[in-house]
Amino acid sequence: MITKTKLTVRYAETDQMGIVHHSNYPVWYEAGRTDFIKAMGRSYSQIEAEGVLFPLLELHCKYIQAAKYEDVVIIETTLTKLTMVKAEFSYRVYRERDGVLLNTGSTVHGMVTKELRPVNMKKEKPEIYTMLEKVLEI
């Protein structure tokens, strides 16, 4: 499963270099992840309401080309790794107008309770685990 999230670059996301500030890409990845999880069949809001959180353990970004104000960008999201306690999502960000690849990245997430205690998803939340397993990129 691959989901596509479309965003228009905000003025507030630019910096004095005249391009999108690099700290916005993880925020865009998150918008992509929100859509991906929703497309899986259960929104991340619902998963949180069931007491499971996916905080970041790692973040990796490669900046290839700059995005600019008012550019329409597409974030492609996939689930690229899954263990009983961790999940990795990967992202490709490109400009809609001409398909130019701007950025690629990945995020590794733990799975924890609201008190930040690790959850063995396969055992404690088998239903969510099965959903994730089905959409894992092979």
Add this chain to the structure above:
Amino acid sequence: MITKTKLTVRYAETDQMGIVHHSNYPVWYEAGRTDFIKAMGRSYSQIEAEGVLFPLLELHCKYIQAAKYEDVVIIETTLTKLTMVKAEFSYRVYRERDGVLLNTGSTVHGMVTKELRPVNMKKEKPEIYTMLEKVLEI
């Protein structure tokens, strides 16, 4: 002219109160303003390229109800005042699901060159001034 801009609340926009942090509303207003100006016939990117900037002089927000993660919100934008050197935009933000009004606000903008020198729009940029005049809310 009223434009409507649709956004999905990002996780990064929430704070530990569990609601959207108040500093995001001016950013959403700006997304609304971007769409409004584009609908006027010339994008703000083009206006900047012609050497005119609209920096903020004033910002006013009223917070009525909280927005939450994954809420779809609509920003309605109108141009409510126009003089030769200033423009005021007004905004209404509501939740798409049930139409509940979340926030209202306004921004007052100067019109300046890249060197931040005030521009008399009517005289120096009559074409842009006329565009603004046509979409002014009466």
Add this chain to the structure above:
Amino acid sequence: MITKTKLTVRYAETDQMGIVHHSNYPVWYEAGRTDFIKAMGRSYSQIEAEGVLFPLLELHCKYIQAAKYEDVVIIETTLTKLTMVKAEFSYRVYRERDGVLLNTGSTVHGMVTKELRPVNMKKEKPEIYTMLEKVLEI
């Protein structure tokens, strides 16, 4: 009581106009408020832990002069109004180097529980109310 909070402008806070994006001032006000409340004798973290939140009802900003990357700015914070259910803080932001006033503003806050139910501070949290009363600007 007036508190002074010193911040160095971050690159991420600039936009393509080459100045600090206007949405950062409410974040700086909040840093000022954090210091003000702490100076009052009880940190906002502690107040939240006691179950009282101060969400924004209103925000007003006047932008006088632009701040730039690496500028050191001072935020002066005062408590300018207090009722049993609301508080207003006011702010002056100036550049440390030359004392030039960059921005003034105010925020009006409700006082609520974690479930966002209004709290009559004078009755339900007299100790915190008294602390606020003592530092109110007259």
Add this chain to the structure above:
Amino acid sequence: MITKTKLTVRYAETDQMGIVHHSNYPVWYEAGRTDFIKAMGRSYSQIEAEGVLFPLLELHCKYIQAAKYEDVVIIETTLTKLTMVKAEFSYRVYRERDGVLLNTGSTVHGMVTKELRPVNMKKEKPEIYTMLEKVLEI
């Protein structure tokens, strides 16, 4: 050379998980980098004024422990790699109160002109290159 930058966690930097949102760490790294470059003898503002920019090519973060609102954090910054066209900075973020390590990361930067054309620093800006060389961690 190691520089230490002290910051107090802002409320706006938290998310609904009750911890600092992961997208703030690259912003903190940047604050660390600003101090590091300044300590080198020439501020990044000055380097930009001379026509050289250091945009990001890569970003890597490891999240070890969560930072919370009002925590005082220290960002330690070092220059860990230098070639004629690239530089890598590394960061350690820890809580001042108890020294607990919260986050480590690195950023790889290109060196370019304002038009985003790569600059061979050693040839075109030998003075800045030499400054960087002197503070390179070995």
